[in-house]
Amino acid sequence: MESMTRLAVLLSGRGSNFVAIADACARGEVPAEIVLVVSNKPDAPGLERARERGIPAVAIPGKGIPREEHERLVIAAVAEAGAGWVCLAGYMRLLSPSFIERFPQRIVNIHPALLPSFPGLEAQHQAWAHGVKVSGCTVHLVDTGCDSGPIVLQRSVSVRNDDTAEILADRILEQEHVAYPAALRMLLTRPWRLEGRRVVFE
Numbered sequence: 001m002e003s004m005t006r007l008a009v010l011l012s013g014r015g016s017n018f019v020a021i022a023d024a025c026a027r028g029e030v031p032a033e034i035v036l037v038v039s040n041k042p043d044a045p046g047l048e049r050a051r052e053r054g055i056p057a058v059a060i061p062g063k064g065i066p067r068e069e070h071e072r073l074v075i076a077a078v079a080e081a082g083a084g085w086v087c088l089a090g091y092m093r094l095l096s097p098s099f100i101e102r103f104p105q106r107i108v109n110i111h112p113a114l115l116p117s118f119p120g121l122e123a124q125h126q127a128w129a130h131g132v133k134v135s136g137c138t139v140h141l142v143d144t145g146c147d148s149g150p151i152v153l154q155r156s157v158s159v160r161n162d163d164t165a166e167i168l169a170d171r172i173l174e175q176e177h178v179a180y181p182a183a184l185r186m187l188l189t190r191p192w193r194l195e196g197r198r199v200v201f202e
Contacts (some may be wrong), residue, residue, distance in 0.1 A: 005032040005188050008083035010074070010091040011039050015046020016173065017089035017110055017180050022053055024181035031188055036081035038074055040093055056081065062093060071099045087184070088142065097144045105194070107142040108187070110180050112172045114138060114154055119147035124169035133159050135168060137176045139183035141199065150199045153183040 007025075009018045018037060024030045037050035042059035050057035058077060062070045078086060088109040100107060113123035115138040118130070127135040136156040143149040155175040159168060186192070191202040 005085055006035045006081070006083045007032045007085050007087055007184075008036040008038065008078040008081055009034055009050075009087045009089050011037065011044060011046040011089045012041050012092040013044055013046060013090045015044065015049050015089060017176055018046050018087075019049055020177035021087060021089070021181055021184065022050075022055070024184075030181050030184045032085070032184065035083050036078060038077055040070070040091070046089070067096065068098075071096055075099065075102055085188075087180075089180075094146060095142060100142060100144060105141055108152070108180075108184065109140055109142050109147070109149070110176050110183075111138045111140065111147045112169065112176060114156065115140060115147055115151060124172055125165040128159065128163060128165040128168050135159055135172060137172050137179050139179050150194055150197050152187060152199050153179050155179045 009021065011018055021030065022034055025032050025034060034055050037047060037055055037057040039047050039059050040062040042061060047057040047059060060070065060073050060077065084106060086103050086107045088107065095107065111119070111123060113127055114136045118126040124135065134156050136154055138151055139153045140147070140151045141149040155178060157168070157171050157175055186201060193200050
């Protein structure tokens with residue numbers, strides 16, 4: 001029988017990927033329970049979406065305090081909730097090496113491009129402006145770089161001639177909501193290992 005993993009979700013905005021993960025957990029597709037949602041922005045809509053589902057949600061603002069102190073507060077909240085994995089869902093802060101070392105190979109992120117192309121902010125617009133024919137999303141383990149961690153799962157989206165960056169972003173987001181739960185299920189239910197930069201599932 002699959003054991004239940006406790007997840008913490010960090011977000012900065014609307015939390016649509018959080019909702020996708022929460023719904024997948026509720027359906028039993030991901031053998032995990034979200035025990036905490038944290039945002040660095042007190043007005044993030046994702047906090048209210050968590051509370052509507054009965055999930056503890058806290059704001060830990062990052063402005064006005066040193067990065068180390070902010071991360072110490074986040075780590076303490078995650079530890080108190082008993083979460084063993086951390087999922088980034090539109091969390092607009094880079095994590096320090098010390099944060100990442102606290103949860104080795106147990107921090108997951110999703111990026112709205114086919115990494116390693118177009119890391120960083122506004123990836124959908126980067127891809128559209130570059131004129132790519134195929135874009136998509138990438139679920140990856142988090143390392144100390146920006147969107148540079150080992151890739152778990154990718155889903156592709158064709159770029160149409162009449163796309164705008166915004167229309168493309170909407171179609172990529174639909175695939176993000178499929179990819180993130182699927183990747184979590186793979187990580188939590190199948191044996192896997194790292195071979196260099198490659199995530200290898202047995």
